[in-house]
């Protein structure tokens with residue numbers, strides 16, 4: 160890391176032996192305790208939110224480390240679009256701080272299609288997951304068979320339609336507790352479709368482990 164970043168903080172360029180300095184780390188927009196346990200949106204006293212009550216998603220729980228706000232969004236984008244792969248260890252560590260690893264049998268990362276993976280060269284969610292619970296990481300059991308058009312700015316219903324049937328399980332997951340790692344959760348449409356796919360393969364419980372959550 161010192162070779163890559165020359166001993167300076169990725170965010171403020173101050174001197175540090177780590178990827179980001181202690182001051183920048185302390186300033187990260189960590190999420191508090193008052194989150195819906197199912198979708199990780201802000202919710203008074205950490206109760207199940209109205210949306211999850213009215214229309215329960217296929218996933219059972221969501222753990223999110225940071226708000227998708229500056230500078231967490233900059234870190235996620237640098238990993239995803241600028242190939243700053245070293246940031247995956249930092250983002251993985253921030254996520255690891257929040258999770259209970261003993262509660263799952265298997266960890267998957269939201270997969271990319273083979274074509275998208277070839278184009279980008281790596282899957283940022285896989286790179287993060289390598290630093291979360293590598294002993295249980297499974298890169299083969301859930302695959303993405305189809306890309307959706309860019310989801311940015313689309314309403315939830317349209318996002319749902321775009322990802323429907325986009326994933327496939329290649330093995331039975333009967334009775335298993337599965338964690339799904341992603342870099343950012345926005346509407347949750349993609350994670351809902353992944354959870355739906357895992358449940359159809361028999362998974363008993365699906366928890367999202369996401370680094371950042373939009374409000």
Ligand SMILES: [Zn+2]
Pocket residue numbers: 168169170171172173179180181182183184
């Ligand atoms: Zn700094």
Ligand SMILES: [Zn+2]
Pocket residue numbers: 195196197198199200207208209210211212
């Ligand atoms: Zn909720």
